[in-house]
Amino acid sequence: MQDSNATHASRAPRRRVPRAERSEQIRNSLIEAAAAVVGEVGYADASVARITALAGVAQGTFYNHFESRQHLFDELLPQIGQRMIRFVIARVHPDLRGAARDVARLRAYFEFLEENPAFYRILYEAETLAPVAHAQHMKTIIAGYVRALSRSLDRGELHQDITERDLEPIALMLLAARGYLSMHYGAGREGGGKVPDWVVDSYAKLVGNGLFSEPGAAVDKSNEH
Amino acid sequence: MQDSNATHASRAPRRRVPRAERSEQIRNSLIEAAAAVVGEVGYADASVARITALAGVAQGTFYNHFESRQHLFDELLPQIGQRMIRFVIARVHPDLRGAARDVARLRAYFEFLEENPAFYRILYEAETLAPVAHAQHMKTIIAGYVRALSRSLDRGELHQDITERDLEPIALMLLAARGYLSMHYGAGREGGGKVPDWVVDSYAKLVGNGLFSEPGAAVDKSNEH
């Protein structure tokens, strides 16, 4: 981050360090401000006026850094989303396997939400208000989840009836669970807060054993092979 | 103040259409119009002008029936939500039990979405744009789901480690699955469409057997009581 001699513009700006750094600072502060504002009032009410006021710059400055309000919105989720991914990776012990690993990821996610309550809105409103970013984020997240499940599958950690093709819908459902549980028990509520342990346990039970106990009942009707 | 007696309409030749009924008609047509508009363009762009235009009344008329645009929005989901609930109930055979019943409900939900693609947006945007209605809807839906699961529990259809307290988070997660699967494979995508059978099968597998096969592994690590 310190070295900025790597890129050498043809026009030769004299003192690129302070200027470029200051510019980068402002850009970042705009993103941070936007994240905070969107987290608080949602995309729809995150006006440029509000964002720039929080960032402490003039409204016009906004447009030196982003083509439009929408362009900022489209960067918001990727930025914070990456942060979330790194956070979760850092929090999950590399040796964990199977269901334990999955539950650990869930917990890490909830912890991230506790520390970054804005993320909830940034993510879930993005579906309609920053759809490109949302689609990209979901794609990345799903792909990562499928990869992890795929490794579990290879290791034989999954039930025998689970096939490669099931992994995507299952990843999706587990992500869905994250979202709804945090909405209902955690950051999505007013005031945010921690998702209680017993809720995580319910997740673990569902993921570990499924819900219904009658053998084959669920699969029989709809599955022909 | 007009007479709102609707049972005997043939009283005077002056007024043929009862006022109250006509008023109710307009109110309903506004709700229908709003549902269509929100389904098409979302809450944010569902302007009063657009809704009244579709309903065929003047803009001012809107405010004779609803205190504000937000008040209409707050009625939208309850209305359409009830319709969805009735639809699902009607489609699920009363004799189905256990996982088969749950899967049938999932299918019915997807069918409702196919026939009412607007519902997807009305429901999922409501979380931020009609939060009161959304909370109420979720409460109702969850309560219904929990009741159903509770009956399954009483009948001994569930795994033995599932307790009464697990039912709410589990209901939530199954609802979450509905939402994300329809977003990804069905009505949430451009052009709507049917969720494929193999995706329903993946749901059935998860709900039936769980995901991970190591017995107890998932629960052990994270549960200390």
Add this chain to the structure above:
Amino acid sequence: MQDSNATHASRAPRRRVPRAERSEQIRNSLIEAAAAVVGEVGYADASVARITALAGVAQGTFYNHFESRQHLFDELLPQIGQRMIRFVIARVHPDLRGAARDVARLRAYFEFLEENPAFYRILYEAETLAPVAHAQHMKTIIAGYVRALSRSLDRGELHQDITERDLEPIALMLLAARGYLSMHYGAGREGGGKVPDWVVDSYAKLVGNGLFSEPGAAVDKSNEH
């Protein structure tokens, strides 16, 4: 359709006269205000704020009557242009013929400009700022002029070397003369004012005899002295 009986109140607006009239009044006052503002500061600085302030209505009202600022601009020249045409027609004695008629029209035009000094800017800036209106106006004006000249041609009032084909460029040049003379000696200057008689006389000389007298030099014919 005029009936506004209480028994048949479903479609018919009750008292359309005052409402429609008031609306028309506001629309007209916006046009008048716009004409005044454009005349004073030009199209570029004729902001909606300025126009509505002068018209005494709210800014939003503007958009109940015109799709956009440009749409008003596009109506401005046709409106005032028609007024000018009617004015000139009214001022020119129907029995005048030949050069006398042409000069009378020139005088009438100058008089109109004296009474409507805004017209100058409305017309001449329109070329770039309301090009469609300008083109339409010029087409109308040129066509009218050509028609008048054509009648003179038929009556044998014109020089023998003038043919039908010359009429359009000549009409254009006479219109050009109007414009530049008023710019330089009349309404185009600060403070407006009347174009002096001796300037009109110069016009009359040019139109009457041409400028150069050498036989054969320009086109030849009909010149001595």
Add this chain to the structure above:
Amino acid sequence: MQDSNATHASRAPRRRVPRAERSEQIRNSLIEAAAAVVGEVGYADASVARITALAGVAQGTFYNHFESRQHLFDELLPQIGQRMIRFVIARVHPDLRGAARDVARLRAYFEFLEENPAFYRILYEAETLAPVAHAQHMKTIIAGYVRALSRSLDRGELHQDITERDLEPIALMLLAARGYLSMHYGAGREGGGKVPDWVVDSYAKLVGNGLFSEPGAAVDKSNEH
């Protein structure tokens, strides 16, 4: 940036003067860029950003050379106007006299416009958007035209009813003709283009013989009404 410090001063018109000359270069390139931009999009949309981008300098540099955008605009027409004047002088054979000389000047003007289509907009929009420059330009041009006509008058080339006082309005009208003819038949239209010969002939007829053939009628009659 580049080594422009060649310090050998010889007899040849090669100058050293690194600073002043470089400064002059930038200033000129800004004027050239402005001319191109104004010609393309008009004064109103000729933003400082656009001009400096075309000139290849930073926006701030602009204000080292011009007090304001308007100050540049005020220099634009004088610069290009002088170029036009020199072009016309160079193209008109010094021995031509009378109407032939005038028509030759008209043709030269049209040729200049063909080669410099930007000039049309620079000149005609200047009336409202660079009024000082426009007034100065017109003054210069009119003075030159009057001088030329005055020489014709001294040589007896003009009609006897033309007096010294007529020369200014007549010069103005001939300039007006230039402008409108080029607007309608030449550079003013989309795509520019050459004014056809037959249009020039119409001009020649008007200037040569006038329009109406009744001698004297034009002047006398019009003073009564």
Add this chain to the structure above:
DNA sequence: AATGAATGAGAGTTCATTCAT
């Protein structure tokens, strides 16, 4: 009760100009 024009606050965006580097 129905109408639909009037309202005005507030939105996103532009751009001439300034100024620290």
Add this chain to the structure above:
DNA sequence: GATGAATGAACTCTCATTCAT
């Protein structure tokens, strides 16, 4: 002198809501 980001006033336009008819 050259730079180019920062500034903030001004712009056009939208729309939920009001209210006289």
